[in-house]
Amino acid sequence: DVVMTQTPVSLPVSLGGQASISCRSSQSLVHSNGNTYLHWYLQKPGQSPQLLIYRVSNRFSGVPDRFSGSGSGTDFTLKISRVEPEDLGDYYCLQSTHFPYTFGAGTKLELK
């Protein structure tokens, strides 16, 4: 299985500040069709996860441009600028290039 190593586990931030989350895969996430199926989700307390970024760098509908994704191959980053209260929660990366699909262990974004 592809192991997704997500860091840090916990990320204290100040409102208005910036956050960066890393996700590294144990093998390349470039599919044979040339696409890279790396996605980011946010799970707010008591809620289901919600899609933020799909295929590395594309913001899902309604996701503010404070969120940005980047990376390639095995190394990916989610950045959040000007952190707002509604951004707090658990962030997960997901790879769907290889079966079984696998998630990172999560990063808890919390107030400093």
Next chain:
Amino acid sequence: QVQLQQSGTELVKPASSVKISCKASGYTFTSNYMHWIRQQPGNGLEWIGWIYPGNGNTKYNQKFDGKATLTADKSSSTAYMQLSSLTSEDSAVYFCARPGGYSPFDYWGQGVMVTVSS
């Protein structure tokens, strides 16, 4: 709009089975995969498998082979997951989710908490 409405909380005994449901609305049920995901208490997310309701095809994470069985009822637009030989390790929240052209899990159900306890 797309909605995935899951069944309610389950309290079940060890060694028993449980069947949870995910009723879909707002889209063509038979033309989209339905995925199931597990979240153990305080833990992250694990993909269990998918079913394609149009033809009943399934694909499982090998870890859940023999544990989870995915089915779908086209007449009621409802997907089901049966979990068998339950142990405390199966205590978790189980989500259904479907793709929408972006990622495998664009839309999520609200989750079902299954607690295995004697």
